[in-house]
Structures are given as structure tokens and as C-alpha cells.
Amino acid sequence: MSTKQSSPSKLEIDIQFASAAIEEKVFALASSAAIKKWVKATVHLNGLITLRFVNLAEGKKLNFAFRSKDYATNVLTFSYELSKKTVTADIIFCLPVIQKEALEQSKPMRAHLAHLVIHGCLHAQGLDHERDKEAKKMEDKEIVLLTSLGFTNPYAPI
Known part of the structure; x- marks a missing residue:
């Protein structure tokens, strides 16, 4: 008698950089394997998640063009695509803004980066924070995921 086993999700994760300098700065904080681990902890669907790390000029251009x-x-x-089984998304990270926020908020840069990777992945799966109830649900998920990955609660008072 054979039993059918469900196959693990097939999630492709592509990491891109606007420049070699940004790539060097990101990899000084976290390896490709670490970043992919953060994504896989958050996304349990098939599909493609593209993470692109950009400079201020590209970040501003994209934010203006789309928002x-x-x-x-x-x-x-x-x-671009979200169903019960599949997700396809591009997530853009503006490294200079992330660095500035971490400094202003007295947070370790690696922890802030992990938080925003998880935050972006939750957005890709349809979560949002426009209303208080949605924000609370999203923040709670972020806290659980970050804690499971060895980071502290990013919303805790300093």
C-alpha cells in the first residue's frame, strides 16, 4: 500500500542588488542563506519572491512611480499573484533608509533588516497595516516570526 505524501513548497527566492556597493553592505549584515531563511520562515507557499536592495535614487523613483x-x-x-498555494512578488528595500531608521531607533541593523524582510513578505501574502486591527495582526505575526529566528520584539520600547 502506498501513501501519498505532500511535497514541500517550492519557493524560489531571488536576491538582487542595485550595485556592488549595496551588495557588499547587505552581505556584511546577513548572508544570502540567512536572508533566505527569514523569507522561508514567513512564506509557506510555492512561487517566487524577489528581494531587491536599492539606493536612495532608485527607492525614490519607485515610490514616486507607484505610490x-x-x-x-x-x-x-x-x-503579482497570491492564492492559497502560490505567491509571486517583488520586494524592494532601500538600504540607506533602513540604515538611517536603525540608527534613529537604536536598533541593530541586522535585526531591523530581518524585520523588514518579514514585513515585506507578509505584505506579499496580503497582510496590511492600514487599519488598527490589521496592524495588530501583522505586528503579532512579525513578533512571533522574529522571536522564532532569535530576534527581539521590534515594537518593544527601548
């Missing part, structure tokens, strides 16, 4: 905001933001998520 009509004339400044660079920390993370932008573009979800």
Missing part, C-alpha cells in the same frame, strides 16, 4: 510619494521608503512590496 506618488516623492521620497524613498524602507520597503515596497509588489504582489
